[in-house]
Amino acid sequence: xxxxxxxxxxxxxxxxxxxxxxxxxxxxxxxxxxxxxxxxxxxxxxxxxxxxxxxxxxxxxxxxxxxxxxxxxxxxxxxxxxxxxxxxxxxxxxxxxxxxxxxxxxxxxxxxxxxxxxxxxxxxxxxxxxxxxxxxxxxxxxxxxxxxxxxxxxxxxxxxxxxxxxxxxxxxxxxxxxxxxxxxxxxxxxxxxxxxxxxxxxxxxxxxxxxxxxxxxxxxxxxxxxxxxxxxxxxxxxxxxxxxxxxxxxxxxxxxxxxxxxxxxxxxxxxxxxxxxxxxxxxxxxxxxxxxxxxxxxxxxxxxxxxxxxxxxxxxxxxxxxxxxxxxxxxxxxxxxxxxxxxxxxxxxxxxxxxxxxxxxxxxxxxxxxxxxxxxxxxxxxxxxxxxxxxxxxxxxxxxxxxxxxxxxxxxxxxxxxxxxxxxxxxxxxxxxxxxxxxx
Numbered sequence: 001x002x003x004x005x006x007x008x009x010x011x012x013x014x015x016x017x018x019x020x021x022x023x024x025x026x027x028x029x030x031x032x033x034x035x036x037x038x039x040x041x042x043x044x045x046x047x048x049x050x051x052x053x054x055x056x057x058x059x060x061x062x063x064x065x066x067x068x069x070x071x072x073x074x075x076x077x078x079x080x081x082x083x084x085x086x087x088x089x090x091x092x093x094x095x096x097x098x099x100x101x102x103x104x105x106x107x108x109x110x111x112x113x114x115x116x117x118x119x120x121x122x123x124x125x126x127x128x129x130x131x132x133x134x135x136x137x138x139x140x141x142x143x144x145x146x147x148x149x150x151x152x153x154x155x156x157x158x159x160x161x162x163x164x165x166x167x168x169x170x171x172x173x174x175x176x177x178x179x180x181x182x183x184x185x186x187x188x189x190x191x192x193x194x195x196x197x198x199x200x201x202x203x204x205x206x207x208x209x210x211x212x213x214x215x216x217x218x219x220x221x222x223x224x225x226x227x228x229x230x231x232x233x234x235x236x237x238x239x240x241x242x243x244x245x246x247x248x249x250x251x252x253x254x255x256x257x258x259x260x261x262x263x264x265x266x267x268x269x270x271x272x273x274x275x276x277x278x279x280x281x282x283x284x285x286x287x288x289x290x291x292x293x294x295x296x297x298x299x300x301x302x303x304x305x306x307x308x309x310x311x312x313x314x315x316x317x318x319x320x321x322x323x324x325x326x327x328x329x330x331x332x333x334x335x336x337x338x339x340x341x342x343x344x345x346x347x348x349x350x351x352x353x354x355x356x357x358x359x360x361x362x363x364x365x366x367x368x369x370x371x372x373x374x375x376x377x378x379x380x381x382x383x384x385x386x387x388x389x390x391x392x393x394x395x396x397x398x399x400x401x402x403x404x405x406x407x408x409x410x411x412x413x414x415x416x417x418x419x420x421x422x423x424x425x426x427x428x429x430x431x432x433x434x435x436x437x438x439x440x
Contacts, residue, residue: 024272024273024274028065028199028272035196035197035198035199036067036198036199037060037065037067037068037198037199037200037201037202038067038068038069038070038189038193038196038198038201038202039067039068039201039202039204040070040071040072040185040188040189040201040204041053041069041070041071041072041114041185041204042072042185042205043071043072043073043074043075043076043110043185044074044075044206045204045205045206045265046073046076046110046113046114047076049206049265050113050114050117052265053114053117054117054118054120054121054123055121055265056204056265056266056268056269057069057125057166058118058121058122058123059269060268060272061123061124062123066161066164066165067200067202068157068161068166068167068192068196068198069114069125069166069167069169070169070171070185070188070189070192071111071114071169071170071171071185072171073106073107073110073170073171074184074185076106076109076110077102077103077107080105080106081102084098084099086098086099086102094182100180103172103182104180107170107171108127108129108170110170111127111128111170112127115127115168118166123166124163124165124166125165125166125167125168126163126166127168128156128157128167128168128169128170129170129172130170130172130173130180131153131156131174132153132154132156132173132192133149133151133153133172133173133183133188133191133192134149134150134152134173134174134175134176135147135149135173135174135175135181136148136150136175136176137179147181147182147184147187149187149188149191152191152192152194152195154192154195154196157169157192157196169188169192171184171185171187171188171189186246189201190246190250193250193254193258194253194254197254197255197258198258199258199259200258200259200260200261200272201258201259201260202261202262202263202268202271202272203261203262203263204263204264204265204268205263206264208262208263208264208267208279209262209263209277209278209279209280210240210279210280212235213233213234213235217279219276219277219279219280219281219361219364220277220280220281220282220283220365221244221281221282221285221361222283222285222286222360222362222364222365223247223248223251223282223283223285224284224285224287225285225286225287225288225365225369226285227244229372230244231244247260247282251283251284252284256284258284259281259283259360260281260282260283261277261279261281261282262280262282263277263278263280264278264279267279276358281360281361283360283361285360285361285362285365286330286332286362287330287331288328288329288330288331288335288362288365288369289328289330289331290326290327290369291326291327291328291329292326293324294319294324294327297327297329299319301333302329302333302336303318303319304333305334305335305336305352306336306352306431308352308354309352309353310352310431312432312433313431313432314430314431314432315430315431315432318430322338322340322349322430323340323341324338324339324340325340325341325346326339326346328366328369328370330357330362330366332357332362334353334354334357334362335352335353335354335362335363335366336351336352336353336366337350337351337352337366337367337370338350338351338352339374339377342423342424342427343419343420343423345376345377345378345411345420346376346377347377347378347379347420347423347424347427348370348378349379349427349430350430351366351367351379353366367394371409375409375410376408376410377408377409378406378407378408378409378411378421378424379391379406379408379424380404380405380406380424380425381404381407382403382404382405383400383403385405388405391405392407394409395408396408396412397411397417399417399421401421401425402425404424404425406420406421406424406425408421
């Protein structure tokens with residue numbers, strides 16, 4: 001009879017390919033358990049989707065992973081303050097003995113609700129309402145900086161993980177003199193992440209991943225390449241700017257293997273265990289560099305990337321015969337776009353990424369770079385190419401004939417489109433013929 005883990009792995013494989021799931025399970029299993037993930041949960045999720053949240057957290061425990069969970073209680077505390085006639089925006093009111101007693105009671109109640117919900121589903125959780133965060137008050141600072149976390153005491157967290165229980169932390173702390181403080185889940189999550197240096201920091205919210213000005217999900221952000229252009233976008237709100245600045249500062253202090261995922265509870269497994277993900281993955285990432293000549297490119301490494309991406313290497317004289325215009329190449333040689341001069345408009349002869357680069361969003365960053373610097377572009381792909389759906393979403397138009405689909409971007413003149421299509425369809429094969437599987 002199949003074990004619970006085997007059943008869960010089978011379910012995960014329905015979300016993504018077998019190799020993807022096994023890759024991520026292997027990665028996560030190799031990490032020290034206390035460093036697997038810190039997961040932030042807002043008070044709104046506790047109020048509105050406790051069952052879904054608990055189910056997602058239980059799922060992780062059933063595949064042998066133990067995240068550290070930090071929760072807030074903002075809506076619940078606001079309601080308690082309102083009922084008691086306490087103005088939460090006034091320093092004197094919020095730090096009064098009456099208010100702090102409400103903070104203690106509300107956080108304890110919400111913490112136990114989550115632990116009880118987990119245990120009703122068969123997961124193991126341990127409530128930790130205090131003793132982790134040491135902080136101090138600064139009445140002269142702006143409201144969002146009233147409280148500053150000064151020290152992390154992780155003994156209770158480590159004890160919980162050794163016992164096989166998920167630590168459930170309330171985002172409250174104490175001063176050295178014992179005064180209770182409401183830290184807020186964002187500040188507590190960032191402070192604990194700095195202390196534990198987790199592989200993943202997950203920010204759960206009902207709305208899921210971040211959205212652009214068209215309402216489309218931003219699947220990944222490669223900070224090395226995307227951070228400054230993204231902050232320059234007029235649609236980025238002050239709140240989103242602040243969140244990105246905090247994440248940028250955090251990841252700059254953590255190991256390069258660490259990343260931040262923003263997703264919803266019901267899509268957490270897909271975000272963690274598939275290349276495609278379900279939310280927004282944010283990594284320090286790496287630079288994408290534009291090469292105007294083959295002289296600055298390591299050709300054997302680039303050829304190996306093409307072989308790994310398409311299942312077969314380029315023809316022997318590919319780099320000698322192709323009229324190279326530009327090559328956009330990630331520093332790690334895990335993603336590349338080769339553009340050639342096949343006419344007045346650049347032709348995307350190869351767009352190659354390895355599987356792990358897709359999972360890290362490097363391919364997406366490379367494509368965004370192309371969009372900023374090459375406004376008109378065309379390319380072709382075989383009709384059975386598995387990433388054609390991705391191409392269709394990003395192209396302005398397409399035309400299919402026989403075994404090929406030709407895509408274009410930024411071209412509006414019909415005669416020019418026609419010329420590009422015919423030129424693409426007539427292009428000779430540039431990959432060796434003995435490979436298996438669809439290639440562009």
